Structure formats: structure tokens, C-alpha cells
Amino acid sequence: MKTTLYRASSRGHANHGWLDSYHTFSFANYYDPNRINFGALRVVNDDIVKGGEGFGTHPHDNMEIISIPLYGDLEHKDSMGHTEVIRSGEVQVMSAGTGITHSEYNSNKDKPVNFFQIWVFPDKNNVEPRYDQRAFDFIQNKNQLVQIVGPVDDKENEGLWIHQSAWFNIGTFEKETQVDYKLKKQGNGVFAMVVEGEFTIDGKKLYRRDALGISDIESIKLTADTDNARILLIDVPMVF
Structure with missing residues (x-):
């Protein structure tokens, strides 16, 4: 058995005012050669975005992206034509594949949104981009x-x-x-x-x-x- 411990206090951290972000793995200006990935798991970001703020339109390709809101509401728009709001208890997946652009904003003006954004390397490149989201009962459905x-x-x-x-x-x-x-x-x-x-x-x-x-x-x-x-x-x- 091999184990690697990632204490919360050891994560990379960037506070941009509108965004307070913690990075378990190397991301943006945070770089640690010992923390590039865990197997196919490339990014685990813990993001808090102020009311009405967010990430402007930006590109991705050849990555599986999973977003999990912990509290608040996250508004998503992409080049595939989706405009959605993802709420606590819901999960979003996006296969970037051959390339997409999207934006993510806090859809509330008066309170923050906290979400995990997770990237996983795909098992095949250049697939057709796709989007999906769903609600799950992992909050009230306890002990499993x-x-x-x-x-x-x-x-x-x-x-x-x-x-x-x-x-x-x-x-x-x-x-x-x-x-x-x-x-x-x-x-x-x-x-x-x-x-x-x-x-x-x-x-x-x-x-x-x-x-x-x-x-x-x-x-x-x-x-x-x-x-x-x-x-x-x-x-x-x-x-x-």
C-alpha cells in the first residue's frame, strides 16, 4: 500500500479578491513538482467566488471536468449552447474533448458560491464535447x-x-x-x-x-x- 497525505493547510492558495481558491495539485501560479497529479486525477480546486463574480469565457480541451457546488449557485454558459445553474446537491460533468469555451459565475449577487472543480485526464482524446448535470441525494441520504x-x-x-x-x-x-x-x-x-x-x-x-x-x-x-x-x-x- 502506498499513501500520500494532503493536509488542507499545505494546499496552494490564491486570493484574487473575487476568487479565493485552494489547490490540492499544481495549478496556475502554484507549482509543486511532487503535486502534479494522483494518477489520472489532475486538478482538485476548492473555489469560493464572491456574489456576482466569476470566471469569464475561457477554453478547455481533452479533459473531463467535474463541478460539485457545496453551497450557493453556479451559473454555467458554454459554446455548446448550454446555460445552466448548478446548485448544492447537483453535479456537473463536461467532456472538453476537441475543445470548448465556457464561463462560470456566481448567479447570486448577495452571497458566495463554494464549489469543487475537478479535472480528470480522459482515456481517449479528441472526443465530441458534451455536457450533463444531475441532482443527487448525498446530503439527506446519510450513512452510505x-x-x-x-x-x-x-x-x-x-x-x-x-x-x-x-x-x-x-x-x-x-x-x-x-x-x-x-x-x-x-x-x-x-x-x-x-x-x-x-x-x-x-x-x-x-x-x-x-x-x-x-x-x-x-x-x-x-x-x-x-x-x-x-x-x-x-x-x-x-x-x-
Whole structure:
């Protein structure tokens, strides 16, 4: 088993006034040669955007992009013709493929929006760009993991799909709840990030926004150490 601990306090940080952003992996002006990616997982950004502010139109290509609002409302517009608002409890996926442009704005003038923006390297390049979003009950549906994203060829996937053998799960747990998570594919690793509360994973104590990357394993055991503790698990190929 190989583990890498990513303490919340060790993340890259950029405060632009309108945007307060934390980077688990190297991004923009934050660069750490030891924190480029975890397997196919390239970016995990924890962004807080002030009311009425946002990211102007910008391009992406050949990346699977997943956005998860934690509170507030995020307005999305793209070159495929979509204009949508993503709210807490919803998840958005976008396959950039051959190339897209999009913008992301806080749709509320009077309160911030906090969301995770996550990038995963695809298993094939230059696919046709696509967009999807869906609501999931991972807040009220407690004490179990809710799968929100899976690969396109997984017939058992009830979540959104991406072009990669990666599975995303979120769960909200009461104190002392234990969960055994079995990795979906041999050769994958799991990136576990505490969204809220505290967890112990395979004997390691994690606090809010701490993360643990684990590879060369078949399963992990996690225990919620506080009530309403929420965790995000990203099961991704280590070689891609």
C-alpha cells in the first residue's frame, strides 16, 4: 500500500479578491513538482467566488471536468449552447474533448458560491464535447456512499459518466459509522477528501479538507469521527 497525505493547510492558495481558491495539485501560479497529479486525477480546486463574480469565457480541451457546488449557485454558459445553474446537491460533468469555451459565475449577487472543480485526464482524446448535470441525494441520504460519476462503459453506473475508468462517490455519515470501500478496478487508486467533519481512513486521522491518496490496495476502511461528516472518494487509474 502506498499513501500520500494532503493536509488542507499545505494546499496552494490564491486570493484574487473575487476568487479565493485552494489547490490540492499544481495549478496556475502554484507549482509543486511532487503535486502534479494522483494518477489520472489532475486538478482538485476548492473555489469560493464572491456574489456576482466569476470566471469569464475561457477554453478547455481533452479533459473531463467535474463541478460539485457545496453551497450557493453556479451559473454555467458554454459554446455548446448550454446555460445552466448548478446548485448544492447537483453535479456537473463536461467532456472538453476537441475543445470548448465556457464561463462560470456566481448567479447570486448577495452571497458566495463554494464549489469543487475537478479535472480528470480522459482515456481517449479528441472526443465530441458534451455536457450533463444531475441532482443527487448525498446530503439527506446519510450513512452510505452515493455514486455520482462513473465510466461510460459501466452498465451499473447510475451517475453521470465520463471518458475514464473513474468512479466518484460522496457520502454524509453520522459519528462512528464505518464503511468498507472496494476499488472498482485493478490498478486504480483512491483519492479520499474530507468535505466536512473528520474521518479516520486506514488508521490515519483526516480533518476538514484534508485528503489521502492510496494506491496498491483493493479496499479501504473509513470511519466517521463526527456527525454529519461528508467525504468525497475518487477511484482513478494510476496508469493511464
